[in-house]
Amino acid sequence: MIVKQRLIFILYSLCASVFKALRDNRIELLRASWQELTIRIRDVSLSDEGQYTCSLFTMPVKTTKAFLTVLGVPERPEITGFTKPATEGDIITLTCTTSGSKPAANIRWFRNDKEVQGTKEVNATGKSFTVRSSLQFQVDKRDNGAAYTCSVEHVSLASPYMTTEVLEVHYAPHLEITHSLIIPQEGQYFKLECVSIGNPIPEPVLWSKDGGDLPDIERMIVEGRELTIMTLNKTDNGTYRCEASNHLGTSSAEYILFVYAKDFPGPTTDPNALGPHGPDHALIGGVVAVVVFITLCLIIVLGRYLARHKGTYLTHEAKGAEDAPDADTAIINAEGNHVHAEEKKEYFI
Known part of the structure; x- marks a missing residue:
């Protein structure tokens, strides 16, 4: 029994002497046997990341290695760049910053419940990353009371970290x-x-x-x-x-x-209330356009009618102009010639 305990102590000492990190007070031996050697590290930090080796000093020596990856948990985000209150028309820039993440965290912006796009910047600080996202816009009265939320998402978080800034706009x-x-x-x-x-x-x-x-x-x-x-x-x-x-x-x-007489039935709508834009100019313009269009159509039809009859008169007058003392006789002669012209027939033998 004493020999076995001594062998376990030798195994632990040999494994611990391989790397300086294993001599840290945060590391403790949980289980040691011929089949298993287990250690536990408390308060893990990014410096604990790396390759760990365990060797069993037998003949020959047996060795196994494992690489420990440590995730850097991002800090809760902070929004800067807004001083209350803003004035309508001002251009403001909201910046959301989180540090200590590994790998780099992702930042998303929301205006009330709708996502909006910002610009992202990632800087390395040692083994971790600092992430910034900026949102620039011109404020108006609709932004008064609007909630702008910065959401930080990371693989180490069960749910995103969120920080909200409620805008006040004059x-x-x-x-x-x-x-x-x-x-x-x-x-x-x-x-x-x-x-x-x-x-x-x-x-x-x-x-x-x-x-x-x-x-x-x-x-x-x-x-x-x-x-x-x-x-x-x-x-x-x-x-x-x-x-x-x-x-x-x-x-x-x-x-x-305008006050009406008592018991006056009155119109169905308030005659006193003028709409914010006055009378309905679109409706009046439409009516005028229809009237103008109908008038133009009538003028065109009448013009075509007069032109057609004037041409007939001139044609008939021209046909009967020979041997006619006046225009009326010329038209009568033209109509007569037209009738006789239809009766003329030519035969070729």
Whole structure:
């Protein structure tokens, strides 16, 4: 028994003396027998990668080798290059960086849930790699609140590492006016709301009528973005305007109010509301084009008709011009000659 233990110790000592790495305190002998020699390495690092040799000193010596490949786990990515907030129209560059990977990690970009393409750069640092991916674009108001995500994928990871940057973009305001009634009639309760978008939110909202202050502050109540007219009457007819601004600009919107008589059936749509582009110019243009086309067709047909009859008149006149005292006689003679010409026959013997 003592001899066997001594032999195992000699085997381990001989194997351990082959490489300096095996004298590391992180390496321990798990099992040693005549058939098996097992070691374990704790806290594996990239420096542990390489070829390991185990020799059994018999006569002759038996040797086996194995190459240990160590994967470098990438660090969690970091996004740089964005300073909040951006202004609409700015060109920004987002850079995602991860280091320590082996082999080099793969980086993907996502805008919300849609993948976008960036430019990739890989640099070797010792036995590991540092990977960078950049994304450059011009921001607009649609990017406000958009989430840009950098995803790092690697064979050593069960699931990708992800880092997200939510953009904040400042942009000029835009206003629209909505209303509570389709057909405003006398005596009704009526509300206008100034709907605004912009970042920062445009404040305050200023209301006016026909270019001046609101005339009846008792019936017209302004609360924030809303203008309420308690009981409509004909004096409320006019153009109502709301205006708001932020540090990037000012915007306004208008609504033309026409109050109908009480119980007036009215049209099915709001006659006061003008579309954002005014009347339908495409429809009007189409109608005009059809009218012009029909007119041209009629002119062409009439011209061809007159030209055909004028030619007939001249031909008949020419045929009967001989021995005719006037044009009418010439036409009559031409028609007569035409009839007789059909009756003429020639016979050849």
